[in-house]
Amino acid sequence: MDAVLLLESAVNGALVGLMYSLVAIGIVLIYKSSSVPNLAQGSMTMLGAYIVLAISTGVGAPIWLAIPLAIGVMFFVGIGIERLALRRLAGRPVIMILMMTLGIEIFLRAGTMTIWGGTSRPISLGISDAPLFLGPLLINRAYAFGAVVALAMFGLFVLFFRTRTGVVLRAISDDYTAAWSVGISVERGVALSWAMAAVVATIGGVLWGSVQGVDQSLALLLLKAVTVAVLGGLDSIGGALLAGLLLGIVEGVAGSFLDPLLGGASRDLVDAAMLILTILIRPHGLFGRHDIERI
Amino acid sequence: MEQPSVAPILSLNNVEVIYDYVSLAIKGVSIEVPTGGMVALLGANGAGKSTTLKAISGLLTAERGEVRRGEVTFLGQSISGMMPQDRVKLGIAHVLEGRRVFEHLTPEENLVAASAVRSRHVMKRNMDRVYGYFKRLHERRGVASGYLSGGEQQMLAIGRALMTEPKLLMLDEPSLGLAPFLVAEIFQIISTISKDEGLSVLLVEQNAVAALDIVSHGYLIENGRIVMHDSTEALKRNPDIQEFYLGGAKGKDFRDIKHYSRRKRWLT
Ligand SMILES: Nc1ncnc2c1ncn2[C@@H]1O[C@H](COP(=O)(O)OP(=O)(O)OP(=O)(O)O)[C@@H](O)[C@H]1O
Ligand SMILES: [Mg+2]
Numbered sequence: 001m002d003a004v005l006l007l008e009s010a011v012n013g014a015l016v017g018l019m020y021s022l023v024a025i026g027i028v029l030i031y032k033s034s035s036v037p038n039l040a041q042g043s044m045t046m047l048g049a050y051i052v053l054a055i056s057t058g059v060g061a062p063i064w065l066a067i068p069l070a071i072g073v074m075f076f077v078g079i080g081i082e083r084l085a086l087r088r089l090a091g092r093p094v095i096m097i098l099m100m101t102l103g104i105e106i107f108l109r110a111g112t113m114t115i116w117g118g119t120s121r122p123i124s125l126g127i128s129d130a131p132l133f134l135g136p137l138l139i140n141r142a143y144a145f146g147a148v149v150a151l152a153m154f155g156l157f158v159l160f161f162r163t164r165t166g167v168v169l170r171a172i173s174d175d176y177t178a179a180w181s182v183g184i185s186v187e188r189g190v191a192l193s194w195a196m197a198a199v200v201a202t203i204g205g206v207l208w209g210s211v212q213g214v215d216q217s218l219a220l221l222l223l224k225a226v227t228v229a230v231l232g233g234l235d236s237i238g239g240a241l242l243a244g245l246l247l248g249i250v251e252g253v254a255g256s257f258l259d260p261l262l263g264g265a266s267r268d269l270v271d272a273a274m275l276i277l278t279i280l281i282r283p284h285g286l287f288g289r290h291d292i293e294r295i
Numbered sequence: 296m297e298q299p300s301v302a303p304i305l306s307l308n309n310v311e312v313i314y315d316y317v318s319l320a321i322k323g324v325s326i327e328v329p330t331g332g333m334v335a336l337l338g339a340n341g342a343g344k345s346t347t348l349k350a351i352s353g354l355l356t357a358e359r360g361e362v363r364r365g366e367v368t369f370l371g372q373s374i375s376g377m378m379p380q381d382r383v384k385l386g387i388a389h390v391l392e393g394r395r396v397f398e399h400l401t402p403e404e405n406l407v408a409a410s411a412v413r414s415r416h417v418m419k420r421n422m423d424r425v426y427g428y429f430k431r432l433h434e435r436r437g438v439a440s441g442y443l444s445g446g447e448q449q450m451l452a453i454g455r456a457l458m459t460e461p462k463l464l465m466l467d468e469p470s471l472g473l474a475p476f477l478v479a480e481i482f483q484i485i486s487t488i489s490k491d492e493g494l495s496v497l498l499v500e501q502n503a504v505a506a507l508d509i510v511s512h513g514y515l516i517e518n519g520r521i522v523m524h525d526s527t528e529a530l531k532r533n534p535d536i537q538e539f540y541l542g543g544a545k546g547k548d549f550r551d552i553k554h555y556s557r558r559k560r561w562l563t
Contacts, residue, residue: 091359164407164415167400171408174397177357181391183383183412183459 008137009256010249015143017228017248018150019211022204023221024228024240025153026197032173032235033193035094036086039101041201042222043108048074048202049209049218050112053121063125071202078198082191109216120213123206146207153200154241161237169193173235223268227275233288243286247274303327304495305351305387305463310365312346312355320346320360321519326497328463333489333496335506335527337540338516344499345392347516348465351497352389353379369463384412386462390455390469392499394448398441402432402451405440409458417460425454428484446477453481457488463495464488470502478502482509503540507531515540 026041051073056066085104089097127145131138160166172179172189179186208218228247232239251267258266278285305328312320321343328334338344349355350362353374367374374382397405406425410418426433429450435443440451449469456464466485470478486509488494500506507513513530515523523533530536 091357164410167404167407168411170400170404171397174399175395177354178391178395178397179408180354180357180379181352181383181389181395182409182455183380184408185378185380185411 004136005256006253008139009252011134011137012140012143013248013250013252013255014245015140015147015248016252017244017246018147018241019143019204019207019244020221020224020228020247021232021241021244022146022150022153022200022207023225024232024244025157025237026200026204027225027229028232028235028237028240029157029193029197029200030190031229032237033169034086034172034176034190036097036101037094037234038197039098039222039226040081040104040108041197041225043105043112043219044074044078044198044201045205045208045221045225046214046216046218047077047108047112047205048198049123049205049214050116052202052206052209053123053214054116056123057121063123067202067206070206071199074198074202075195078195079191081198082194086190086194087187105219105222109219113216118215120215120217122213123209125206125210127210142207142211146211149203149207150241150244153203154237157237165192224271227271227278230275231278231285233285236285236287239285239287246286247271250274302330304330304370305497306368307347307351308366308368310347310350310367311363312343312350312360313363314358314360316359316361319519321350321516324365324516324519324521326514326521328495328497329512331489331493331495332512333486333498333510335498335500335503335510335513336516337500337503337506337513339501342516343519344516345467346519348389348467348497348499351382351465352387353377353382354389354391380412383459383461386460388456388459388461388464390452390464390466392467393471394445394452396440396443396448396451396455399439401437402440402443402447402454403436405451405455406458409455412459418458421458421460425457428457428488429454445472446474446481449473449477449481453485461494463497465497465499467499468501469498470500470505475505478505482506485509503536507541 023041023045026044027038030036030038048070052066052070055061055069056063061069081104085100086097089100125145127142130141132141132144161170168184169189169192171184172186176186204221205218208221224247228240228244231247232243251270254270255267262269307324307326310324311322314320324343324347326336326347336344336347346360349358349360351367355361362375369385369387374385397408400408406422407418410421413421431447432450432454435447440448443451453466453469469481473481482505485496489496498506498510507527507530510527512524512526514521515536525533531541
């Protein structure tokens with residue numbers, strides 16, 4: 001295999017990896033504020049894409065209008081999920097909470113199947129199929145666009161967590177009893193993090209939907225997102241970004257070697273190996289926050 | 296027993312608290328804190344001191360605790376059943392046992408987070424006020440709070456509570472694990488704030504020696520019941536108190552006989 005092809009797989013892999021990060025960031029946001037591992041993030045991503053489609057085809061709105069409207073709808077879907085399903089579970093064993101998010105994931109997949117069926121529908125963002133030329137490298141335009149959006153979202157979150165509301169959310173994730181003691185409404189903070197996760201899910205859903213079409217298989221992005229979130233340390237947004245890059249590059253490079261030998265499943269194998277190895281070797285992930293030890 | 300002459304800012308009337316629907320933690324507790332006054336609540340491990348404070352701040356619910364009987368009145372208004380954040384808004388601040396600063400936030404961010412119930416305008420002013428009382432916090436305002444010394448963390452925990460503009464400040468064992476000179480310094484600052492700003496203080500302590508130096512009244516709680524209430528002078532003269540809480544002639548800290556395992560209690 002020649003160097004150009006290798007580099008090309010690495011660069012395209014990195015771009016895809018940033019798009020995984022976008023899905024993973026939703027998991028991180030919720031985990032940070034309430035220690036809930038959200039297994040419904042993949043199907044929330046799928047739902048976001050369906051809602052964009054429903055608004056653009058159903059109402060006939062142009063895509064640039066349908067996306068912000070869908071983001072608005074999903075904001076309240078996020079709040080609703082927290083309010084109706086999660087809030088009353090506060091204080092229950094984590095395993096019950098985990099099962100609840102799994103229940104939501106199944107519900108959303110079955111729900112969209114009932115309403116919109118299972119045939120794949122396209123979302124067009126008007127990005128051309130023709131590759132970008134970066135010297136001798138061919139770069140996928142849709143991936144490049146997705147990666148730029150992911151980076152922009154990351155930048156927004158970095159800024160957000162420095163605002164007063166952002167600091168309050170970080171305080172909740174540090175110690176919520178202490179947060180209560182200074183008058184922070186922990187419930188509102190957690191609801192806000194679900195809303196933000198639903199918003200990023202919509203953006204991720206549109207980008208991924210434009211790449212692979214919109215159907216229930218979008219929910220499978222959960223597997224990539226979980227790997228990225230765990231590798232990044234579960235509670236670190238920056239960690240999710242770097243872990244996404246890493247997973248994308250490894251997947252892209254390994255895939256270009258292994259695909260001819262193993263067929264199309266090699267990327268998922270690499271993904272699974274990364275997840276399993278991270279949990280075995282570095283359960284805190286690469287950038288996970290551990291409790292501060294004073295010397 | 297002399298009664299405080301000022302109307303109380305806080306009164307507990309026959310309060311009973313249970314955890315997990317069954318275990319009775321405090322029973323028939325009645326306490327008054329006079330407006331602008333400083334009162335101590337003394338007692339041994341597991342006596343019910345923290346439970347009493349949580350009943351006042353509303354943090355019981357987070358631990359599946361419940362006020363089953365009696366009433367908590369603040370500024371003449373019953374606050375039973377109110378959410379913690381609404382009580383903070385009314386002017387009740389609870390500095391938790393074990394400091395519990397937001398470790399991954401800087402001191403400055405801790406103060407910002409604690410101003411959630413107050414408007415943005417007063418935040419800066421309150422922050423300057425806190426830095427004025429605790430100069431060391433200002434010097435260390437940019438490092439992660441988890442790396443502060445125990446004394447600095449206690450100052451931060453108190454400063455954080457002051458950001459909510461409390462009328463009543465409740466402190467749960469602030470002297471825990473601190474060198475005596477630091478305890479004296481912190482208690483002195485609390486005294487000053489109380490005198491200068493009319494802040495009422497309810498101080499929970501096992502370190503009776505230090506506590507009785509700054510308060511005017513004290514309650515003694517044992518096994519969930521108030522067993523004694525008197526002025527500081529009378530308490531210091533009381534032979535039982537001298538023996539068990541002031542360590543007899545040796546002046547021993549009551550805390551020496553206890554062992555602690557303190558960990559964050561998570562809701563999970
Ligand atoms: N979350 C809880 N669930 C069940 N029981 C509790 C809980 N918290 C406290 N208790 C019980 O209530 C009683 C009073 O506890 P509390 O923490 O109020 O004592 P304390 O006087 O603050 O003791 P310490 O000096 O050790 O802090 C104890 O018997 C304790 O075991
Ligand atoms: Mg206690």
